[in-house]
Amino acid sequence: MTDEPAEHGTWFARIIAVVVAFDVLAMTQVPWGLPAPRALAGGDVLLRLARTPLLLFALSCLAWAALVAFARAPEKLRFGVLALVPAAILQETLARVQGGHEEPLFQPAGALLGWVLAVLLARALASRDGRPLLAGEERRSGLAGATAVVGASYFSAAACKLLVEGPQWALHPVHVRAMTLAHQPMPPTALDQLVIGALGQSATLGRAAATFTLVVELGGAVFAVSPKLRRVAALGLVVWHVGLLYMTGICFYGGLVLLVALGDRRWPARFARARAWLTAHRPRAIAAGAFLVGAIVTLPYVAFTRVTQRGITASVVALVFCLAAAVGLLPVSDAAPVEPRPLDRRAALLLVVALAAVVAGLYVLPLQPHTHHR
Amino acid sequence: MDRRAKLLGALVFATYVLVSFRIGEVFPFARFRMFSRTVDQASRLVARTADGRIHEIAEFEGWTCDAVAKLDESCGIGYPDAEERVRAELKRRGRPSTSGAPEVVEVVRQQFVAPDPEGPMVTRQCAVLVCRAVRAQ
Numbered sequence: 001m002t003d004e005p006a007e008h009g010t011w012f013a014r015i016i017a018v019v020v021a022f023d024v025l026a027m028t029q030v031p032w033g034l035p036a037p038r039a040l041a042g043g044d045v046l047l048r049l050a051r052t053p054l055l056l057f058a059l060s061c062l063a064w065a066a067l068v069a070f071a072r073a074p075e076k077l078r079f080g081v082l083a084l085v086p087a088a089i090l091q092e093t094l095a096r097v098q099g100g101h102e103e104p105l106f107q108p109a110g111a112l113l114g115w116v117l118a119v120l121l122a123r124a125l126a127s128r129d130g131r132p133l134l135a136g137e138e139r140r141s142g143l144a145g146a147t148a149v150v151g152a153s154y155f156s157a158a159a160c161k162l163l164v165e166g167p168q169w170a171l172h173p174v175h176v177r178a179m180t181l182a183h184q185p186m187p188p189t190a191l192d193q194l195v196i197g198a199l200g201q202s203a204t205l206g207r208a209a210a211t212f213t214l215v216v217e218l219g220g221a222v223f224a225v226s227p228k229l230r231r232v233a234a235l236g237l238v239v240w241h242v243g244l245l246y247m248t249g250i251c252f253y254g255g256l257v258l259l260v261a262l263g264d265r266r267w268p269a270r271f272a273r274a275r276a277w278l279t280a281h282r283p284r285a286i287a288a289g290a291f292l293v294g295a296i297v298t299l300p301y302v303a304f305t306r307v308t309q310r311g312i313t314a315s316v317v318a319l320v321f322c323l324a325a326a327v328g329l330l331p332v333s334d335a336a337p338v339e340p341r342p343l344d345r346r347a348a349l350l351l352v353v354a355l356a357a358v359v360a361g362l363y364v365l366p367l368q369p370h371t372h373h374r
Numbered sequence: 375m376d377r378r379a380k381l382l383g384a385l386v387f388a389t390y391v392l393v394s395f396r397i398g399e400v401f402p403f404a405r406f407r408m409f410s411r412t413v414d415q416a417s418r419l420v421a422r423t424a425d426g427r428i429h430e431i432a433e434f435e436g437w438t439c440d441a442v443a444k445l446d447e448s449c450g451i452g453y454p455d456a457e458e459r460v461r462a463e464l465k466r467r468g469r470p471s472t473s474g475a476p477e478v479v480e481v482v483r484q485q486f487v488a489p490d491p492e493g494p495m496v497t498r499q500c501a502v503l504v505c506r507a508v509r510a511q
Contacts, residue, residue, distance in 0.1 A: 091401040109402035148383035152390040157406035175412040182416035224383030
């Protein structure tokens with residue numbers, strides 16, 4: 001594992017932590033979301049939890065604290081696990097209240113899980129080989145796992161389509177056209193009428209869009225094994241996401257940020273050059289100022305204007321990118337701990353217990369089916 | 375990216391996909407199966423003003439409708455989460471608005487169908503509710 005400096009693993013861990021933290025913030029809508037907590041009838045555990053904003057806020061704080069600790073020391077897996085457990089409880093509570101899961105919130109947490117799993121596997125392999133695993137190797141392993149899960153999420157989406165409908169999904173003349181028209185922002189702009197109107201008129205364009213969707217989603221399979229192909233596949237998926245956002249307002253913002261960040265891993269070097277330029281010309285305040293300006297412009301826009309779903313989503317994407325950029329410009333310490341690390345049995349046990357609890361919850365809790373499905 | 379990183383990536387990739395397909399949506403595992411089943415038509419609920427123009431429901435507030443429950447039996451079914459958002463919007467905005475004069479606004483189901491699958495999509499409109507609402511500032 002010699003092609004990337006060790007500290008780059010920390011850089012990517014920070015980006016993952018930022019996106020998951022933003023998702024936790026999104027999930028805290030439970031206390032003041034729809035319907036109002038006191039209107040939630042019933043007595044199961046999740047509904048009782050949904051009626052207790054203080055407890056939900058405490059869970060969110062626990063997740064945020066664990067994410068901060070993970071970003072500072074991504075080789076300490078207990079922080080990653082500690083972030084995932086409250087996030088899972090918040091997500092299942094949200095699903096119970098809303099009647100379905102919010103799948104866009106699964107990708108970043110999946111990347112965090114991939115990081116934890118890969119480091120555990122790396123430790124197990126090193127233990128089998130009878131050699132210690134250095135901290136830098138752990139970070140690179142975690143990064144490989146996180147990247148693999150981002151790719152796996154898109155591959156799974158493609159696999160579902162192939163399992164349900166077969167390759168005919170990509171050749172269906174109506175499906176993508178109907179879905180796009182039923183989600184387009186209203187009233188349409190002149191550009192909307194030109195672009196989305198053309199899609200609605202042409203079965204060939206509908207098939208092309210469906211085929212492109214399936215092909216780029218299948219491209220998620222190369223994320224784990226080839227850096228060059230990963231860049232191409234990530235670019236294709238970013239193009240697909242932007243097109244979907246424009247035409248329907250649907251966006252997996254966390255997935256989009258992770259695609260940009262993990263698809264091409266040369267960002268740390270680019271940010272290092274940018275940081276050097278900023279340091280040479282003006283203090284780091286320029287970077288913080290850029291984020292603040294982005295936030296000041298974006299937040300009131302979302303909060304106080306009557307905007308479409310497309311506008312809100314685009315604003316959230318812009319905000320997360322600003323935040324990720326600000327995090328990227330923060331200095332990363334080169335003084336990575338290099339002491340040998342044995343297999344962390346406590347972290348492994350914690351992970352197994354957490355996963356078992358979540359899996360058991362599937363069979364115990366009265367969860368509703370996903371609402372996106374037709 | 376050396377062989378060990380690729381091996382770890384491939385193992386985690388396979389684990390995530392296989393577990394997701396085995397257990398379904400259990401955070402953070404998911405199959406991401408939205409829109410995996412093809413449809414021959416789709417629909418959505420929108421607002422239609424007296425001049426016949428179509429708007430998002432969220433562009434209005436202070437909704438007062440005859441019977442929101444009629445949404446359930448109206449001219450077909452839309453995408454469930456989008457329908458839920460509209461239903462919540464109509465309920466949440468049911469309070470009287472003080473920001474302007476109410477106008478008559480119809481909640482309309484727009485249906486997108488292709489009489490000939492190889493031909494252009496056709497839009498049909500089916501009135502569901504007659505309401506009064508105020509255009510949001």
